[in-house]
Amino acid sequence: MKYSVTCTTKHSTYERITHIGCVTDTGLYQRFTEDEAINRIRSGDEFHVTGGGYTAKVIIAEHEGRPYLKTERDGIRPDNLLALKHCEEAPKPVVPPTRTVPAHSHSV
Template identity: 45%
Template sequence: MPQQAQIKCINKDPREDRYNAITHVGGYTDRQWKITKDDAIGMIERREWEFFTMVRTHRVKVIVASRNGRKYLKTEADYDTPDNLLSLPECP
């Protein structure tokens, strides 16, 4: 069973398009963590980790999507906040 972690912050490159803007994701529990987008994608695809965000009281799963042959992270459609990841604060 994959481990689970809440993504609470991101780093992004504002010059990139919205599908490739996120460079890192991170969070904290008992300590801070931050990994690259590519590492997170690999962990999801290998079913080692499941990532999620919280929108108010709703848990929203982070998934891997692809556009023009490039993989990126996004949240499952929740019809509430379309840019859950991109709206998170910057990681330190």
């Protein structure tokens, strides 16, 4: 599947991505942890960032033995992922209240 990354959530202390928000090629919004996105890339899914007239592919890099997400070099600074807006919390679906209706007796 192909995903267009539209936002990120970063660690509160470090400038490291913890989650990415994406729109699928079918228009569905999904949010993944960094590890989930890395596993999806490894299994063949594609992620990209579009901005300023350019599209950059999201790839897996490694720092001190730990994999992380970044975009391929495209000459734009800062990194395309780090420059994306912060992901807002996804709205929780509203579940209508349920009402219990007693069953009628089957006896005559």
